[in-house]
Amino acid sequence: MNSKxxxxxxxxLVLSSSLYFGxxxxxxxxxxxxxxxxxxxxFDKLLPARLPIQLALLVAVHWLSGTAWCIPLYLLQMCxxxxxxxxxxxxxxINMLLTLAGIAVAFANRAASxxxxxxxxxxxVSCFLFACLYRKVYSDIEHQKQQLTNEKKHLSTHDALTGxxxxxxxxxxxxxxxxxxxxxxxxxxxxxxxxxxxxxNGFQGVNKILKQVAQLLRIIFPEAELICRYGGDEFAIVLKxxxxxxxxxxxxxxxxxxxxxxxxxxxNFGIASYPSDGMAKDDLIxxxxxxxxxxxxxxxxxxxxxxxxxxxxxxxGELASGMAHEIRNPLTTVKGFLQLSKAGHYNIEPWxxxxxxxxxxxxxxxxxxxxxxxxxxTQFKIQSxxxxxxRVLSLLDSETTRLGHHVQxxxxxxxxxxxxxxxxxLQLLLxxxxxxxxxxxxEGRVHIRLYTLEKQAVIEITDNGKGIPESDLEKVxxxxxxxxxxxxxxxxxxxxxxxxxHEGTIEVESFVNKxxxxxxxxxxxxxxxxxxxxxxxxxxxxx
Numbered sequence: 292m293n294s295k296x297x298x299x300x301x302x303x304l305v306l307s308s309s310l311y312f313g314x315x316x317x318x319x320x321x322x323x324x325x326x327x328x329x330x331x332x333x334f335d336k337l338l339p340a341r342l343p344i345q346l347a348l349l350v351a352v353h354w355l356s357g358t359a360w361c362i363p364l365y366l367l368q369m370c371x372x373x374x375x376x377x378x379x380x381x382x383x384x385i386n387m388l389l390t391l392a393g394i395a396v397a398f399a400n401r402a403a404s405x406x407x408x409x410x411x412x413x414x415x416v417s418c419f420l421f422a423c424l425y426r427k428v429y430s431d432i433e434h435q436k437q438q439l440t441n442e443k444k445h446l447s448t449h450d451a452l453t454g455x456x457x458x459x460x461x462x463x464x465x466x467x468x469x470x471x472x473x474x475x476x477x478x479x480x481x482x483x484x485x486x487x488x489x490x491x492n493g494f495q496g497v498n499k500i501l502k503q504v505a506q507l508l509r510i511i512f513p514e515a516e517l518i519c520r521y522g523g524d525e526f527a528i529v530l531k532x533x534x535x536x537x538x539x540x541x542x543x544x545x546x547x548x549x550x551x552x553x554x555x556x557x558x559n560f561g562i563a564s565y566p567s568d569g570m571a572k573d574d575l576i577x578x579x580x581x582x583x584x585x586x587x588x589x590x591x592x593x594x595x596x597x598x599x600x601x602x603x604x605x606x607x608g609e610l611a612s613g614m615a616h617e618i619r620n621p622l623t624t625v626k627g628f629l630q631l632s633k634a635g636h637y638n639i640e641p642w643x644x645x646x647x648x649x650x651x652x653x654x655x656x657x658x659x660x661x662x663x664x665x666x667x668x669t670q671f672k673i674q675s676x677x678x679x680x681x682r683v684l685s686l687l688d689s690e691t692t693r694l695g696h697h698v699q700x701x702x703x704x705x706x707x708x709x710x711x712x713x714x715x716x717l718q719l720l721l722x723x724x725x726x727x728x729x730x731x732x733x734e735g736r737v738h739i740r741l742y743t744l745e746k747q748a749v750i751e752i753t754d755n756g757k758g759i760p761e762s763d764l765e766k767v768x769x770x771x772x773x774x775x776x777x778x779x780x781x782x783x784x785x786x787x788x789x790x791x792x793h794e795g796t797i798e799v800e801s802f803v804n805k806x807x808x809x810x811x812x813x814x815x816x817x818x819x820x821x822x823x824x825x826x827x828x829x830x831x832x833x834x
Contacts (some may be wrong), residue, residue: 371421730756
């Protein structure tokens with residue numbers, strides 16, 4: 292039930308009480324005034340000046356009724372005035388006049404005693420004060436309601452972290468800007484490596500950076516029609532322009548130079564202009580996202596190129612350092628023997644063999660290093676791996692007998708064919724089997740197993756030697772790394788390179804005092820050799 296129906300009900304109660312107690316001097320006019328007052332509330336929307344009519348009728352009903360039962364009507368009417376009239380001063384003035392009119396009627400009623408009149412006046416003044424209090428409470432509630440409405444609207448259209456427009460509002464505003472037909476520029480930007488900072492700075496540190504980016508965008512583009520957080524670490528800026536080419540050049544300069552200089556954050560960005568790049572919002576966004584992707588791609592390629600160049604320089608430095616270390620040792624020996632020969636009047640005969648051994652060692656070292664590092668041509672032909680393994684066993688037959696080792700070779704009956712360089716494959720297998728011989732005590736066992744697995748030839752070379760410590764397994768393929776008293780440390784590195792040249796993989800598994808197993812996986816060309824494959828060959832230059 293709203294206030295107007297409460298006023299109607301109370302007016303009927305005032306009429307009834309006045310007639311029942313005989314307080315009215317003119318019951319007929321009281322009934323007419325009450326009916327008019329109730330109609331003024333029931334049909335208030337049809338009256339052109341309802342408030343003055345309602346107030347006048349209220350005073351008339353009060354005067355004709357001769358009772359204090361009208362006090363609630365004064366309170367309801369005053370509260371309604373504060374609610375209906377936006378201006379507080381105007382509503383206050385009207386309510387003061389209504390209060391004075393009510394006090395005047397209370398004192399003009401001759402039938403009432405002085406005490407009754409004072410009580411009625413006191414009640415009317417209290418109604419006025421309560422109405423003012425109602426206005427204050429109502430105003431506070433409306434203010435809080437408006438704040439909540441504004442906050443809700445802001446949260447629905449703005450990003451909570453940066454205070455910029457969010458993704459949904461961006462599309463709405465962008466639709467309006469494009470619909471206006473004025474030339475605009477859309478810029479989509481993405482902050483590089485910002486996600487990776489979560490691990491170092493934490494999400495709070497990254498959030499702080501995003502806030503700074505948003506503030507800086509407002510400073511750099513104060514004339515922007517629209518700045519929004521497009522998503523994550525991406526932002527969008529929309530600018531109106533009369534000269535599209537000049538604006539694009541200016542924006543590119545600010546994004547590529549000024550923004551990174553001020554923030555220390557590298558960015559990628561894509562630009563699209565209306566109407567040259569599209570007549571619809573989605574077309575502009577598509578062009579800008581494509582340009583952003585292309586810039587990201589170029590940036591990624593440059594970074595990969597830089598990392599590859601740095602890695603090459605690092606490897607060259609390690610190789611040079613290792614080579615210098617390995618050559619310095621025999622040079623120091625030769626230098627010492629020459630100094631001794633000088634002291635002995637250049638008689639080098641006692642040290643001749645030692646000097647020649649060191650010189651031969653340097654020659655072998657430089658030969659292996661050149662073989663490892665320089666580009667070389669490999670001749671690929673389709674051949675059987677079994678024949679290659681049998682060739683290795685025949686070459687090592689005398690050494691196997693001399694050392695007392697036993698070599699076992701297990702393979703499939705069908706020939707396993709692959710495109711390979713026969714000499715390089717021999718070198719690979721010889722190096723691995725010789726390493727197995729050196730790692731084993733007398734009467735050791737070497738097991739070579741060959742089988743196919745998903746179009747891959749798998750060669751396993753297992754020994755029962757002393758094994759390799761777990762801490763050294765990751766280093767066995769590093770150039771110049773060796774645990775032998777005599778050796779260059781390039782043997783397994785060369786093996787690794789040969790396997791890579793054949794587009795295969797090599798793995799090592801070892802247990803101390805139990806043995807080591809090398810597993811080589813190489814691509815095959817089938818188990819049966821076609822006639823056309825007999826002459827198939829190719830040349831490949833490996834670096």
